[in-house]
Amino acid sequence: MSRVGLWVYLGLLIAAVILIGWRLKDGLPLDTNVVAMLPQSESAEWVVRAEAAERAQGTDQLIVLVGNANFETARAAAQMLGKTLVDGGVLKSLQNHTGQSTFRHMSETLFPHRTGLLSESDRRLLMAGQGQTLIDRAMVQIVSPLSLADAEVIRRDPFLLLPNYLAAGAENSSKLQSRANVLAVEEKGVWYVLVRGRLAGNPFDKGFQTRALKLFDETTQQLVKAHGDLKILKTGAVFYGEHAYRQAEDEAGFIGVISLVGIILLNFLVFRSFQPLALILVAIASGITGGLAVTLLFFGSLQMLALVFGVGLIGISVDYAFHYFCEKFGSGAPTAALRARAVRSGLTLGLVSSVLGFITLALTPFPGLQQIALFSASGLTMAYLCVLYLFPYLDRATPFSHGEKLLAASMKLHDFWWRKELRGGRILLIGMLVLVGLFGATRITADDDVRRLQSLPQELQAEEQAIRYLAGVDNQTYRFFVRGSGAEEVLQAEEALALDLEALRASGAIGNYRMISQFxxxxxxxxxxxxxxxxxxxxQLEQHMAALGLAGxxxxxxxxxxLTLDQFTGEGMPELISQLRVYGTPGIVVHAVMLSGVKDREALARLADKSGHIALVSQADSLSKTFGAYRVRALIMLGIAYGVVLVFLSLRYGVMGALKVMLPSMSAVALAPCLLALMGEPFTFFNAMSLMLIFAIGLDYALFNRESAGHRQRRAMLANGLSALSTLLAFGLLALSDTFAIHAFxxxxxxxITLAYLLAPIAADTKNPMTEPL
Amino acid sequence: MKRLFCLLLLFLVSGPAGLAPAAPQTLKEGEALMGRFEQARYLRGFEKPILSEGVFFLMPKSSLIWQTETPFFSRMVIDDEGLSQSVGGAEVTRLGFKQFPGFKLLRETFENSLGGNWQSLEELAGAKLIPAADGKFSLRFTPQASGLNLPFAYLNFSIGDFLEMVEIVKSNGDRDVISFSEQRIAPVEEVKAAAQSARSAQP
Structure with missing residues (x-):
């Protein structure tokens, strides 16, 4: 049996190594997009699809402002930067056109249809019989010294219907102006020239990020050298993604090193031998190899959060090795095969309960957490196989002769829970935990604000803000999605919505809105x-023409x-229209309506509630709502996981026995959020997900207490102590992370885990020890 | 005597060149300008030019009021926010500089030329005022040559004490000729009051 187990382990390990080698030949496909780890929102299917389509549009841009007191210097540097980024394969193309050719194309396309194109205010004037106002306006505009209407326009459109239609729709919130074929803005004596382009790669792909950042940094350094005092302001998902990766890499490196150093120290302090350390490292390596291979097999790439969390796996996979090596203390298991046999029951029950917990975790719709679950479950399985089937072949050393003091010390916790004379202390501790728990429970506050999810770097945020200020771009948090079965239906729905939006604009509830039907x-x-x-x-036409001296x-x-929307395609489509035309498949067309200066969100929500074809969308709000929903769902899943494990453990211990084994884990899960609340920490989705791990690890501790009896009790308590310490080293250190989600975990x-370890001896049953192995 | 003759000769030789025309007037702090204008729009293919005339009031760094009296009364105000046009007291057009950043440059060009701030225009045009034989100056501003996207091929300024005439030529051959007269510098408050009074005079 053990030989079969060894071959299974070796076969899986070789397959995992081959798979990793094949997948990593082009570098680690690490995805730093935190949004990608989130579930789809709870919104209607069409809104979800439209949001996904919109997200794909928005994240692949790179925007840079190059500033210098001299316009020509700024322009030359900006053009050089743009060209280098395109030639270097970072940008697909530059969007450096000033919009004039698109505007000209649009004007030409609209011109034949000018009598059908009226702004909302012109429509109202005509409906109110005030056509003379439009005629007066045309006259004033024609004689104005700043008139832009030339002879051709006046002759073919003497009422200037099209120029006024375009002007009414041209809400240009940007301060950038066209100058010498670039878009530029002057601020406090400095000219800033815009470089904007679409990325040639995935901004969250590590390889692309490295290449893009390297070229960008090198080029800007050269430009500063060549031109002197240049101000470079940059923004784009690629910069945020790269920062997130660097932060994760730094934290993973730091936490991993501390964790490993801690484990090595623990090993030498406790085992005083090199062999356990070497075998523990083999178990860790097996765990990480298995986790990585299975994750890459199923997902293709690795989430940043899964990587950081995977480092924590070291803390759990090493637990199994600790249990094995603790069997070398005393004379209970003189041979390697006996040691493996001694821990098999505890390890198997622990693995099955952990995997059951992780499977429950995988049922959540968060791709990132599914990866974490898969990584952990497969990694732990590999570590389990390694300990039970490889260790006996490699472990040739004789049992330890030292360790009596450690074993005695580790029993102190067990004794606290089982010695009659310490009953008072137990009651006091339990009373205190109940009181603190109850008080903490009243202080729990839920927080689902997605903006806390990621700690965005201040420097990059400041640069983005500066670009927004200089370019005069409002941060448009809210927008509507309007759905219809075809473009005509959506345009009509937009026109109906515009009536309400006009009223909101007049009341100051919103600043402005943009929709395709305005064009x-x-x-x-x-x-x-x-x-x-x-x-x-x-x-009035004849009289008007006579007043202008027009004949013919x-x-x-x-x-x-x-005029139809289909007349605008490809390059000829104005950017605004392509931005607002969010999604289209046969039968479903979705347009966005951009809103700026929103002061009354509720008024907008009421508008959206009026029709099933209109949805108010805010990415931050919808994600926060989703987090809230899934926080509750995670707790429900935790309850389900306990139910599944209860059934599983009842097969061995009976219902009451299983409940007793689960009690330490359940108490830790219930008390942890209460204690966190007393520390001023909010309860988020990520805290809820962490409870799943406490459930699994806490069960392990309790199971080993339940499965060991007599002299084995001491060894199990020592292994539990070592496991708890290493888990705290690995996971507890995540509390230092700057990424909120990781900190919360x-x-x-x-x-x-501290609570689970302290309460674990409650699961022991000194009167009815488990003498039969699984 | 010989020295006097040499001095006289020097004066005669250098005289005409040394008699530089008087520099155009520039508005000082607290000063504003008002006057009259006549505008002729020569539109290609039209039988006759579209003529208009009226008064203008320039309050530097504040606003330019352009009030047409013939062929009909209308008023255009350009301020920091943008441009508004009204007929009979009712606003018929409002264009913000935020909507059309290019208009801001047009406004500055107008304000600088009317207010005698020629140095700014020389910098923008990349050219110097050219003295003319009649003691006046001229300046040509070609936006495209300065890397600017404005809807004009070029502007020709004729300058005496003040801007006397500007010719705005478009690339399709359309041409506006605006002549100025009766310019008077006065304190800002006085010009404001005059603008208000002109507004009240509208039918």
Missing amino acids: IPSKARQSENRALVDRALMP EQPYPRVDQP GLTILVG
């Missing part, structure tokens, strides 16, 4: 507009076909 009205609206123009303006044919020929586990 391309629905066919129905165009038809209405033409009828209005025919009725209210055309009778009627300037407004009849239009047979209305670490701190919860620090508190929870």
Whole structure:
């Protein structure tokens, strides 16, 4: 049996190594996109799809402002930077056009349809019979010294319908102006020239990030050398992603090193031998290899958070090795085979309960946490196989002759729970825990704000803010999605929504809004507009032309076909329209409506509630809502996991016996959030997920207490102590992380595992010890 | 005597060149300008130019008011926010500089030329005022040559004490000629009051 186990272990290990080698030939496919680890939002399916499509549009941009007191210097440096980034394969293309050719194309496309294109205010004037106001406006604009209407426009559109339609729709919030074929802005004597482009790779791919950052840094350094005082402001997902990766790498490195050093020290202090350390490292390596291979096999890439968390796996996989080597104390198991046999029951029950816990974790829809669960479950299985089937072949040393003091010391905790004379202390401790728990429970505050998820670097945020200020770009947090079965239906829905938005704008609830129908009205609206123009303006045309000195044919020929969105494709499509045209498949078309200066979110929410075809979207809000929902769901899953384990353990211990084994773990899970609340920590989704790990690890401690009896009790208590210490070294250190999610994991586990270890001896049953191995 | 003759000769030789035309007037702090304008828009293919005339009031760094009296009354105000046009007291157009950043440059060009701030325009145009034989100056500003995207091919300024005439030529051949007269410098408050009074005079 043990030989079969060894071959299974070796076969899996070789397969894992081959798989990792194959997957890593192009570098570690590490994904630093924290949003990618989140579940899809709880919104309707069409909103989810539209959000995904919009996200894909938004994250692959790189924006840089190059500043210098001299415009030409800033321009030359910006152009050089843009060219180098394109030539170096960082940017697919530069969006350095000033929008003039697109605007010209748009004007030309709209021109034949000018009588069907009216701004909302012009429509109202015509409907109110105030056509003369539009005629006066045309006259004023024509005689203005700043008139932009040339002879051709005036002759073909003497009412200046199209220029005014375009002007009404041209809400240009940007301060950037077109100068010498670049977009630039002057601020306090410094000219800033824009470099903007679409990335040629995935901004969250580590390899691409490294290449992009290297080229960017090298080029900007060269430009500073060549041009002197240049101010470079940058923003884009690639910069944030790279920072997140670096932070994770630094933290993983730091935590991993401390964890390893701690384990090595523990090993020498306790075992006083090199062999256990070497074999423990083999168990750790097996665990990480198995975890990494299975994660790469199922997911293709590795989430940043899974990597950091995977480092923590060291703390658990080493537990099994500790239990094995603690069997070398005393004379209970003189041979390696007996040692493996002695720990098999505890290890198997511990592994099965942990894997059951991780499977429950994998049922959550968070891709990142699914990876963590898969990484941990497969890693632990490999470590389990390594300890039970490889260790006996490599462990040739004789049992330890030292360790009596350690074994005696580790029993002090056990004695505290089982010695009659310490009953008072136990009651006092339990009373205190109950009181502290109850008080803490009243202080628990849930916090699901996604903005706490990631600690964004201040420097990059400051640069982004500076770019927003200089370019005059508002941070548009809210927008509507409008759905229809086709473009015409969506445009009509937008026009209906515009009536409400106009009222909100007038009341100051919102600053402004942008929608496609402001440029391309629905066919129905165009038809209405033409009828209005025919009725209210055309009778005045002859007189108006005479006043201008215009003679000749009627300037407004009849239009047979209305303007449609399909007339704008590819390069000719204005950027705003391509941004707002979010999603389209046969049967479902979704447009976005951009909102700026939102002061009354509730008013917008009420508008969205009026129709199932309109959704108010805010990525931060929807993610926060999702976190809240899944925080509750995680707790429900935890309850389910306890139920599954209760059934499993009842097979061996009976229902009451199983409940007793689960009591330490359940108490730790219940008390940890209460103690965290007393420390001022909020209860988030990540704390809830950490409870899952406390459940699994806490069960291990209790199971080893339950499975060991007599002299083995001492060895199990020592192994539990070593396991708890190493787990705290690995996971507890995560509490130091700057990434909120990781910090929350670490701190919860620090508190929870301490409690689980302290309460674990309760699971022992000195009257009915388990004498039969599993 | 010989020395006097030499001095006289030197004066005669250098005289015409040394008699530089008087520099155009520049508005000082606290001063504003008002005057009249006549504008002719020559539109390609139109039988006759579109003529208009009226008064203007320039309050530097504050606003420019352009009030047309013929062929009909209208008023244009350009301030820090943008441009607004009204007929009979009712606003018919409002364009913000935020919407159209290019308008800001046009406003500055107008304000600098009317207010005699020629140095700024020389820098923008990359050219110097050219003295003319009649003691006046001229300046040509070609936006494209300065790397600017403005809807004009070039602007020709004729300058005496003040801006006397500007010709705005578009690339399609359209041409605006605006002549200025009766310019008067006065304290800002006085010009403001005059602008207010002109506004009240509208029918």
